[in-house]
Amino acid sequence: MYVLSGDWSIISSPSPKPYPHKPPKCSNCAPLFMKITHMEMIKGIQGHGYYDELVIPIIENTAYENDLTDSLAKAIEVYPKTTAVLVRHHGIYVWGDSWISAKTQAECYHYLFDAAAIKHHHLGLDWSTPDHGPIQNVKGFSSINSVIKRVATKAGTVDSNFKLQPYPRCVVLDIEGTTTPISFVTDVLFPYARDNVGRHLSATYDSAETQDDIKLLRSQVEDDLKQGVLGAVPIPSEDAGKEKVIASLVANVEAMIKADRKITALKQLQVSEHELKDNTFLELTFEKGLI
Secondary structure: OOOOOOOOOOOEOOOEEEEEEOOOOOHHHOOEEEEEEEEEHHHHHHOOOOOOOEEEEEEOOOOOOHHHHHHHHHHHHHOOOOOOOEEEOOEEOOOOOHHHHHHHHHHHHHHHHHHHHHHHHHHOEOOOHHHHHHHOOOOOOOOHHHHHHHHHHHHHHOOOOOOEEEOOOOOOOOOOOOOEEOOOOHHHHHHHHHHHHHHHHHHHHHHHHHHHHHHHHHHHHHHHHOOOOOOOOOOOOHHHHHHHHHHHHHHHHHHHHHHHOOHHHHHHOOOHHHHOOOOOOOOOOHHHHOO
């Protein structure tokens, strides 16, 4: 077994076997664990925080799940803080204090594996170090040069220290837990939507986009009324006048928001172009100095 230090240098290597056997190359060996640090979703893993090193042990797969018992128990014994074990060529076992905890952690692990193991690796970045810098060259491993060359044309240019210098580009952020607290949606965006949906519908009522939104809301409300959904009120025809139509739409939207419904009709309502141009909406999300 190869043992590597935190900077990926080899501490010890397998003992040589009698001829004609050769010791395995380090690049041919499979890791016994996966380590991730300094990523937001680590906070969703029980007993871990942003600055902690999240270590997920990896065990070999077997033909039958019950044959995994011994290796699974050993992995948990060696890594007592872990709440998950990866099974090579199979999947992952995740557990928690409750089914809700297990589900939440499974979602966090899924994000971390996607961000760290896939996206960071494709960019030649090391997800196991705080600065997420370029993966260091280790004797026996392929050089970082080949990794950087594959991504340089898409991600940017490479300097003399083999560091990737990205091209100027926009940054797309998920506001929850990044630019704002996790509670931002319920504490700020929901009230903002409730307070401004009427103004938004009134200002954009005759636009094709808003008419499509209204058509979808009408369809949703009709279904809600048939099913007796609490808070649903009839939307009058266009003949009743714009003000009455908007008033009923607002009442329905407020009820949908209060119930935290995940429906297309509600999600399709968009912030108006005017609000984006005068920074009304952006000032809710970013500090004024950043806009």
